Amino acid sequence: MLKSTERFNIVSKATSDIVWDWFMAENTFWWNDNYYSIIGVSRSPGIATIDEWYQRLHPEDYERVRKKFLGAIGGDQHFWTDEYRYRKNDGSYLNIYDRGYIIRNNSGIAIRMIGSMVDMTQVLKAQKEVEESENRLRTIFNNEPECIKLLDSKGLLLDMNPAGLSMIEADSIELVKNKSVLGIIDEDYRTSFANLCQDVFKGNPGKLLFAITGLKGTRRWMETHAVPMRDGSGKITALLAVTRDISDKRKAEEELISNERKYRTLVEQAVDAIALYDANGKLLDVNTGAINLLGYSREELQHMSLRDVLTDEEIKVRPVQYEVLKTGKSTVKQRAMRKKDGTIVQTEVRSQQLPDGRFLSVIRDLTDRIKAEEELKESYKAIRTLTDHLQKVREEERAHIAREIHDELGQQLTVLKMDVAWLNKKIDAADESPLKIKMKELLTMLDGTVKTVRRISSELRPSLLDDMGLFAALEWHLEDFSKRTGLETSLVTGKEPEKLPDNIKTGLYRIFQESLTNVARHANASKITVKAEANDKMLVLSIEDDGVGFDISKVKSKKTLGILGMQERSAMMGGHYSITAAPGKGTIIVVSVPINL
Structure with a gap:
């Protein structure tokens, strides 16, 4: 027994794990030195108990761990394992993998439990980082608009992203995996592609322009950049290629000359100003509309840039968004431009990038x-x-x-x-x-x-509006409305501001009257709740009913005069009118008016 205890003590000192021993009858809990150094607490001179362990469990893990722990002890099993978060003394949590051996007496009752706690925090963190890295790479792979593929030394396809499968017209990777890509490459370029593969597996990256015919017969021009992919030892295991479909670019280049003639005719006939410029803003060409708008000659403008015609504030606050335009998006901006005579003209500028990389703006005088x-x-x-x-x-x-x-x-x-x-x-x-x-x-x-x-x-x-104020008039009118209609009503008010302007009292009272009239006519309600509250800056009146409600979009399309009138009254007081309603869910009207007392 002494030797066994001695071996246990030696093991608890030799291991990097936290070793623990719980004598259940005395409820004494012992941890080795690793516990105190890892958790960051000092060894207490008193006797530790199981409560110390319970108290440090993460609140979200507590019930689950406690239930499983007590279930193992109360059952007939000899082993218990669990994973949970355990609080350090600085308030942070460790991810713990805990396992224990349950010692039972002859009656099967648990009397002692010995176990070890393994800090899995760094392991789980590393696993998570690896998973996140793999997910990022897979996301990039799957969503990259260009073709990404892996080939072996024989030109067999190992993998290809969805964009690439779309380019070669393959419905799934299974149709082309482990098959040679040379079959879809035009015959004139097969030798060049094979040589590219050989060079890459020798460690030399390369680039190639070639044509393919997809599995469904579509011909495309492709531009590929290939590099060697190496494993951890540096051995080349595959060819990694990023391939871009440049069919549209080549077609655009072929059509550029004919389109240039059409462009020139349209541009010169346009009433709006049109400017062609490069990525540095240098003006390359302008039409007659630009000459008329800015007052410069064509020759003068062709020696200028956008910085010469935009105001300093435009350049500083709203610079030309070349990066946005390069993505294929167009922009519409209102810009101030300086004419030759120094006057400023406000314009609307629509800009986009042309297929050849230049930029085009259509400028309208505003x-x-x-x-x-x-x-x-x-x-x-x-x-x-x-x-x-x-x-x-x-x-x-x-x-x-x-x-x-x-x-x-x-x-x-x-x-x-x-x-x-x-x-x-x-x-x-x-x-x-x-x-x-x-x-x-x-x-x-x-x-x-x-x-x-x-x-x-x-x-x-109502004389009350002038004699007793807005809130009193609201209360009187609501009581009278209740008597006439039989609807249940309630009014909640705060203290009415002193010296409330007559226009605000009258405006809010008329909106209140119109709202109650609408409830009586259309809402089919049983209860109305009114609230009127004010502070030093704002007075808010709300009217809510439990009626049938309505579709606001339909009412807005009809331009209902009652609602328009209440909106206009609110606007004339410098306030805001809002209405919230839905079929079967009642209606809420809120009027907010600044009072600035």
Whole structure:
């Protein structure tokens, strides 16, 4: 027993792993010195327990590891293994592979467990890096638009990416793998290709231009760059070639002369300015439109570059994107250009790269368009100012009519009601004559008329809006709406800002009125929730219903006047109007208005 214990101690010191020993009855846990150096803790003078191990398990691994660990102990097995993350003293985690041997008594009950923890962090990191590297290379291989292939010394195909398979018209790699590529190469170039393969396997990279005929009969011109691929010992194991389909390029070169004549005719007839330039921005050719736009002669422009006609700010802030153009994409930019007389002209420039590598820009003078846009903006501004004025006039007229109805008609109806009531009292109460009945009906009609007058007056301009403020007017109108429609309503408000401008109070109240009217007409709702909140900078009003909702895109296409009117009211207050709705999901309207009190 002593020798066994001695051997165990020697092994625990000799290994680089963490060795542990758990006596379950006493719940004493022992680790070798590697534990303390790897985890970064000092050996405690007290007796360690299994709790130390549990506490350092990663929270996401804790339940899984604990369940498996206790299951092994409570079962009849003698071995337990698991992988988990284990916290070091600095808070970082190690990836641990742990294995333990369970010692049981004659009754099969676990009494002791001995095991070792192996730090797999660097191994897993290395594996992950290898996998990521392989994935990157495979992704590049599969997505590279050029043909990438591997050949052996006999010209047999070992592998080819999807772009290459597409070029040779092979539906799958299995159709061509381990077959000679010489069969698809035109006969005039087979010898040259075979010589290229031999040179590469001698360690010499090479390049070749040749033609092929694909498996489905399409002829292509190809340009390949081949280099030797070596293994870890430096031995050449394959030929790696990147091949580009240059059929379009050759065709373009053949058509360039005839296209040049057509191009010249079209360019000279174009109203817009057209400029041809190289990758350094040097102007190579221009049309008559460019001469007219910039004021230079053709000879002057051909000795200039884009830097000479673009303003300094354009060059600094919006340089010509040659790299983007080289990818085949076109760009559209608004640019400021300097004419020969020093004046600045605003232009729209459409640029692209031609097949021969040069760059072409079509330049349109925006002077007239910008002037028209400015005039349109001023016109819209004037219309909005007029609309705002008309709204104010209408509100003033509403307020005047409301006061007249309330003060004049309301008082007259009240006096008339008092007079009729006096006459009614003079008639004997027991009298059921037609006159008595008519007097009662007249009183009832007068009561209804007074209420109607009050309602009309309030709808025209609620006195609460001027006397008690916006939030009070919202509350009154919402309660009245609830009584008239039977809908459940709720209002949540904060403290109303003091000295809230009249235009904001009126505008928000009218939007609120229109929104409730829309709910009553279209929403088929059962509940409306209104919130009005404000701070020093913004007042936000929201109206939400649980109705049938609607498709906003369809409503926008119809240019609904109600919604347009609310949007315009919000814009005139400098605010923002938004509406969120979907069929079957109700509607939410939010109006945000700056108040800057």
